Amino acid sequence: MGRAGASHLILIHGEPRILVDAGPGSFVRLGESKLSLDKIDIVLLTHLHSDHVSELPGMIKARAVALHRPIRFRVFGPEGSGKQGQITYFPSTRRFMDLMFGREGAFAYLPDFAGRITFETVDLPARTGAQDKPQVIFDEQGLTIRAIPGHHGDAPAVAYRIDYGGKQIVFSGDMDEKGLDNLRKLASGASLLVFNSAVLDPPKAPPILYSFHSPPGAIGRVAAEAKVSAVLLAHLSPATEQNRQEVEDSIHASYSGPVSFAEDKLLTRP
Ligand SMILES: [Zn+2]
Structure with missing residues (x-):
């Protein structure tokens, strides 16, 4: 692409x-x-x-x-x-x-x-469990970074939250639906959630891909539940890139905030 x-x-x-x-x-x-x-x-x-x-x-x-x-x-x-x-x-x-x-x-x-x-x-830690809580991994001069185990198929994965100056950005990393409980805890009230958008809603992607990535419907639900102010979709695949409207509509079925698509060199303010 x-x-x-x-x-x-x-x-x-x-x-x-x-x-x-x-x-x-x-x-x-x-x-x-x-x-x-x-x-x-x-x-x-x-x-x-x-x-x-x-x-x-x-x-x-x-x-x-x-x-x-x-x-x-x-x-x-x-x-x-x-x-x-x-x-x-x-x-x-x-x-x-x-x-x-x-x-x-x-x-x-x-x-x-x-x-x-x-x-x-x-x-x-990169294995999800019901008791997971965001852990502070860095905290200096007003810059706080938290992490929680993510879930990305068999690849150990971590999601991050960066807080500074009253703004909060959360990175899902590549995340399948098994990571969403943790993401909801990490992203609560964040200004911006950066989420991987590599697959369309089922059954439009090969089933194996759903063990690595979350479909738009699930992204919308977690964004709504975490009450994030905005969603930025990154890690776009040809499938999501070429069907942006469908992706956006599916997210908006449950999430009412703004949804945008990342471009290379995009500069954004949370
Ligand atoms: Zn990956």
């Missing part, structure tokens, strides 16, 4: 500070946006599918080269999946960062290449 993979930047006082996912192609879009990388020090990974994280080395390298000063990144992401048969399909986020930037990693040179880079990586 000519779009970059999933990636979002949170700007605070006009400066990008938080990177949420880093899908393929997002680095070029960042450059086209003429946004500075200089203040980015928080990385929130919703899950470790390649279309959400594969641009990370490029982003980190550019950030280091631009500044030539020591940088400490705080990286948050899901715990690992454990072994499935002989294979660990999803390492923990710490292991994932180690596989890229650790001493034995594919890009072991990078932490010493320009300014010294340090990663403080935190693995977050």
Whole structure:
């Protein structure tokens, strides 16, 4: 569809500070946006599918080269999946960062290449349970970030809420309907809910896709129940992109707030 993979930047006082996912192609879009990388020090990974994280080395390298000063990144992401048969399909986020930037990693040179880079990586709980509650993972100078386990098929996943200056943005990550109870708790009263919109209502998508993504009808219900002020649909697929009206109508069957569709380089205010 000519779009970059999933990636979002949170700007605070006009400066990008938080990177949420880093899908393929997002680095070029960042450059086209003429946004500075200089203040980015928080990385929130919703899950470790390649279309959400594969641009990370490029982003980190550019950030280091631009500044030539020591940088400490705080990286948050899901715990690992454990072994499935002989294979660990999803390492923990710490292991994932180690596989890229650790001493034995594919890009072991990078932490010493320009300014010294340090990663403080935190693995977050990623298995849903009835008792889940949003956990504060970062709280400094009025910026508060909360996380709760998401659900995205067999991929460990985390949803995030960012609160600053009286505004709240929630990222579902890729989420199937098993994650919606948690999302409802996390998104309660938020100014903006950014939700993945990759499938049409059943039975219009192959059944397997519903084990990875939530259809528009379910997005509308959770948005209404959480009383969010607005919904931004991201991670669009050809199916949802080409049937925007149908998607919007289905969401509006239960949710009365504004619904918009993300574009690459879209700048939005919650
Ligand atoms: Zn995914």
